[in-house]
Amino acid sequence: MKLLSPVQTRALDQATIKAQHITSIDLMERAASAVTNWLLDELRLDYDTEIHVCCGPGNNGGDGLVVARNLHRAGYPVQLWLLPATRHSADCTQQQQQLPAGLAAQQIDPDNLTTIAAGAVVVDALFGTGLSRPLEGTAAALVRHLNGSGATVVAVDIPSGLYADAPQPADCAVVRADYTLSFELPKLAFLLPQNAGFVGDWRLLPIGLDPEVIHNTPVDMHFVTADELRGRLPKRPKFSHKGTFGHALLLAGSKGKIGAAVLATQACLRGGAGLVTTQVPAVGYDILQISAPEAMCLTDSATDCITELPDLAPYAAVGIGPGLGQHHDTRMVLRRLLQTARVPLVLDADALNMLGAYPELQKLVPPGALLTPHPKEFERLVGEPARDDYHRLDQLRDFAGRTGCYCVLKGAYTALAAPDGTLYFNSTGNPGMASGGSGDVLTGLLLALRADKRLSPLDAALLGLHAHGRAGDLALPHTGHAGLLASDIVRFIGPALEELMGE
C-alpha cells in the first residue's frame, strides 16, 4: 500500500470525485458511514453508552457531523460538540445545516467543558489531514480534557493535533486515541513508535477511492501487505535439487553466544537454502552440529571467536554478525570479507557495530549488501543520534543512498530503505518477538533468500521481513506474547514462506 502525503490524499479525493461522478459530500457520507458501521459492529456501542462527537471546522469535522447524525438516527444518545471557528469548510457548513431537528450542535466553551464519564465513547473529528499548525486555545484545552477523561476515544482519520507525515513540536496537545479509523490507506505517522500513544489501534476503512489514481500516484513510501507479496516467492520446481537454491555461508558466534549462530543457522535452513555452512569458533562445534545437524560446520582454529575467513568460492551468499563479538581478529575477517566477497552479503549485530566503530571498514561495504540494524546499532552505524523517528528515517534513506546498500531498521513496523531512497514498512510481527535471538533468526532467513539467485535483492529483503513477522504471528497462539522465543519463530518460517509462494 502506498503512503500518501496530505496533498496527495486531497488530490486522490478530488480525482475520485471526478472519476466516479460524485460530489465531495458523497465521499464524506461514505467515510462517515464506514466510521459509523465500525462503531456499531466493532466497538459494539450500547444504547445507553454516553457518546460525544467533537467536530472541527473542516471536512474532518464534516465527517464527525455525519457520524453524529447517523448514530442519532439509529437511536443512540449522541452529544454533538462544535469547535468555535471563524471559517468552516463548505461541506462542514452544509452538514451543519442538514442536522436533524432533534440533534443540536453545542458550541465548545473552554471555560466550561462538559464532564465526560470514564465509560463514555468520544469520536474525535476535530482536525484531520488539513492540520496546518499545532492546536492551541479551545482546541488544545478540549484535547487535554478528552485525554484526561478515561473515555474510549475513536479518532476519525487521524488523532487531532497529529501531523500525518511530520513531527509536531514537543508538548503540543494531541488526542490520545484508543482507535484511529483512517480511510483506505495508512499514514506514515501510524508507523512510528513516537506516535503509538496517540494513534492507538489503527484500522483502515475502505471508501472506494479511485484505484487507478492510487496506482498512478508516485510515492517513495510503502506499507507492504501480504497481498502485495503473495506469489513473489517462486515455487520450488519439481526437478530442483539442493544446488538450485544456493549454498549459504554464515559466520557467527563467539564463546557464550553460540546460540545466536544456532538460531541463525536454523532459520537459514528453514528459509529454504539448498545448503548451509556455518563457521563458528572451535567452542561451538559440538553445539552447532547437535542443534543443527542439517548444516555443515566449519570450525575456526581459535577457540572463542572467529579469526579466519574460509574460501568463499562455494557460496552463493554470506551472512555475518550474530553473536560474533568484536575481537580484533574477527574484525580483520570482516574486513577481508568486505574486500573480497563477490556475492550478496547480509550484515548484522556485531558486524554492524564494528562498521560503526571503524568508519574505514564502512567504506568497504559493497553496494547491494543487506544490513539489519536495530535503532541502537543504526545509531552507531551513522554515528549520530536521531532527533526523532522521522529524522531516523531520513538518516536511513540517506545511508542506503550513500552506500548503495539495502538497510533495514528493526522495530514494530520494520523499515527497509532501498538504494533509490524508497522506504518499505513491514506489516507483520508482534511484541512477543521483541526478545533475544529474534534478530538472529531474521539474519538467517534473509541469508537464505539472498542465496536464492531467482530473487532480486529487494524481493529477498521484503519477503524475508514479512515471513519473519508472519512466523512470529503464527507462533503466537501456541506461545503467548511472553512465551514467544526466537526458536518458535524458526518453527513457523516454513508455513510463513509457503503463504507467499506462487508461480
Ligand SMILES: NC(=O)C1=CN([C@@H]2O[C@H](COP(=O)(O)OP(=O)(O)OC[C@H]3O[C@@H](n4cnc5c(N)ncnc54)[C@H](O)[C@@H]3O)[C@@H](O)[C@H]2O)[C@H](O)CC1
Ligand atoms: N479520502 C479521504 O481521506 C477523505 C477525507 N475526508 C476527511 O477530510 C479531512 C480533511 O479535511 P480538511 O478540510 O482538508 O482538513 P481538516 O478537517 O483537518 O481541517 C482543516 C481546517 O482547519 C484549519 N486548521 C488547521 N490547523 C488548525 C489548527 N491547529 N487550529 C485551528 N484551525 C486549524 C484549517 O485552516 C482548515 O480550515 C480528512 O482528514 C478526512 O477526515 C473526507 O470527508 C472524505 C474523504
Ligand SMILES: [K+]
Ligand atoms: K481527527
